[in-house]
Amino acid sequence: RPCRRGPDGPRRRDRGRRRPPAARRGTARGTGIGDVLPSVAGALAGAVVLYLLAAKAVQVPAPAGVGVEDGEGGWNRRGFLVAAGVTAVAATSAGALGRYFGGRQGQGAVASRESLVLPEPASPAPAVPAGVQLKVPGITAFTTPNADFYRVDTALTVPKVDAGTWRLRIHGKGVTRPRTYTLDQLLARPLIERDITLTCVSNEVGGPYIGNARWLGVPLADLLKEAGVIPPSRGGKADQLVARSVDGMTLGSPVEDVMDGRDAMLAIGMNGEPLPFDHGFPVRMLVPGLYGYVSACKWIEDIELTTFDAYDPYWVKRKWARRAPIKTQSRIDTPKPFARPTAGTVTVAGVAWAQHRGITRVQIRVDDGPWQDADLAAQAGVDTWRQWSYRWNATPGGHNITVRATDGTGQTQTEQRTRTIPDGASGRHSVFVTVT
Numbered sequence: 141r142p143c144r145r146g147p148d149g150p151r152r153r154d155r156g157r158r159r160p161p162a163a164r165r166g167t168a169r170g171t172g173i174g175d176v177l178p179s180v181a182g183a184l185a186g187a188v189v190l191y192l193l194a195a196k197a198v199q200v201p202a203p204a205g206v207g208v209e210d211g212e213g214g215w216n217r218r219g220f221l222v223a224a225g226v227t228a229v230a231a232t233s234a235g236a237l238g239r240y241f242g243g244r245q246g247q248g249a250v251a252s253r254e255s256l257v258l259p260e261p262a263s264p265a266p267a268v269p270a271g272v273q274l275k276v277p278g279i280t281a282f283t284t285p286n287a288d289f290y291r292v293d294t295a296l297t298v299p300k301v302d303a304g305t306w307r308l309r310i311h312g313k314g315v316t317r318p319r320t321y322t323l324d325q326l327l328a329r330p331l332i333e334r335d336i337t338l339t340c341v342s343n344e345v346g347g348p349y350i351g352n353a354r355w356l357g358v359p360l361a362d363l364l365k366e367a368g369v370i371p372p373s374r375g376g377k378a379d380q381l382v383a384r385s386v387d388g389m390t391l392g393s394p395v396e397d398v399m400d401g402r403d404a405m406l407a408i409g410m411n412g413e414p415l416p417f418d419h420g421f422p423v424r425m426l427v428p429g430l431y432g433y434v435s436a437c438k439w440i441e442d443i444e445l446t447t448f449d450a451y452d453p454y455w456v457k458r459k460w461a462r463r464a465p466i467k468t469q470s471r472i473d474t475p476k477p478f479a480r481p482t483a484g485t486v487t488v489a490g491v492a493w494a495q496h497r498g499i500t501r502v503q504i505r506v507d508d509g510p511w512q513d514a515d516l517a518a519q520a521g522v523d524t525w526r527q528w529s530y531r532w533n534a535t536p537g538g539h540n541i542t543v544r545a546t547d548g549t550g551q552t553q554t555e556q557r558t559r560t561i562p563d564g565a566s567g568r569h570s571v572f573v574t575v576t
């Protein structure tokens with residue numbers, strides 16, 4: 141799949157991705173249950189009309205006489221007018237119904253978001269070292285503004301959930317104390333704030349489906365412990381946590397990962413504001429180190445403890461991997477492909493990520509030359525991406541620049557190219573430039 145970029149280079153908002161954990165960017169402002177209503181009403185009206193038209197079309201030789209002007213199965217004037225009238229009434233009321241419910245639902249959600257005041261975190265994000273952001277023109281910002289954060293989901297219209305009526309249920313295998321939470325109950329708990337980089341498994345090498353934000357949320361492991369859940373390594377019966385959203389999406393995460401001490405959370409805040417509707421308001425899940433389709437359920441409303449043997453969530457049914465830790469990757473942000481820099485010192489720079497393992501080294505190779513160490517920006521933590529830069533003494537002519545990263549376990553990003561399906565693209569990003 142081609143990565144879609146804005147006309148002016150740096151990734152703008154990426155709308156609509158189709159595959160994997162794929163998706164589609166909705167255009168309508170839509171809904172909770174109210175947002176299905178317009179289409180349900182529309183479908184009903186359509187069905188009624190189709191039924192009438194079909195009835196007319198197959199109408200067999202009309203009984204002789206009585207006011208039938210045209211031939212077999214055709215429309216007579218009165219039949220047509222009646223059908224048209226019914227169509228008009230059905231269409232109009234479908235629209236009104238849709239506006240009534242859709243509008244009410246949407247307004248309640250918008251109001252509930254606007255009135256939501258995020259509490260201070262009990263555990264604030266560790267201070268981000270000043271050096272995480274390099275001063276290189278063209279490099280991706282360390283923190284992705286909400287308006288620029290990539291969006292990947294299957295929602296035709298973005299669910300608009302009213303925070304006041306929202307509930308989260310936790311239940312299933314090994315849950316000795318099933319519970320249902322309101323948003324206020326979650327907000328009253330000690331919250332953590334963390335910088336976490338989220339990545340989509342459908343991101344091609346060098347692609348844009350990655351973003352880093354400061355999230356505020358409830359530690360998920362604590363909720364699970366309260367519910368009586370025990371991780372599989374200590375004898376727990378459930379090894380898969382299935383998160384379900386208000387729009388019926390299902391995502392499965394390993395219980396072990398969620399409970400191993402990493403900052404898995406139910407996020408409520410994103411970069412200092414309530415989650416945007418696009419990114420899961422009022423609550424979404426996040427598990428550092430796992431691709432979004434196995435961890436980052438937006439508009440979450442249900443958490444079920446089960447096993448990988450017993451249940452395959454949405455994308456797994458469609459041939460994506462059951463377990464999908466994020467692969468060590470790196471991307472050259474500048475220079476852009478086919479740029480024409482002038483000979484001399486050219487700064488090559490970008491980001492590298494291996495969430496929950498961290499990045500310890502980034503190297504650059506020009507054409508078939510030796511691998512050279514790039515300078516690493518400060519590391520905010522193992523769960524975020526890390527910027528890097530390399531001062532290249534560029535000589536005239538065409539050159540291919542390639543990057544590779546090494547993660548905290550000592551693994552260097554493989555050269556082996558794979559497709560995104562089933563568990564994420566591997567391979568190295570390179571950029572061709574002509575030095576003038």
Ligand SMILES: Nc1nc2c(c(=O)[nH]1)N[C@H]1C(S)=C(S)[C@@H](COP(=O)(O)O)O[C@H]1N2
Pocket residue numbers: 160161162163289290291292293294295338339340341385386387389418419420431432433436437438439
């Ligand atoms: N409800 C729901 N949650 C979802 C998805 C979805 O389609 N529906 N897509 C997942 C995928 S594939 C990714 S990569 C992340 C993307 O989160 P974002 O849109 O906030 O960047 O959300 C995940 N959560």
Ligand SMILES: [Mo]
Pocket residue numbers: 160161162292339340341342431432433
């Ligand atoms: Mo994804």
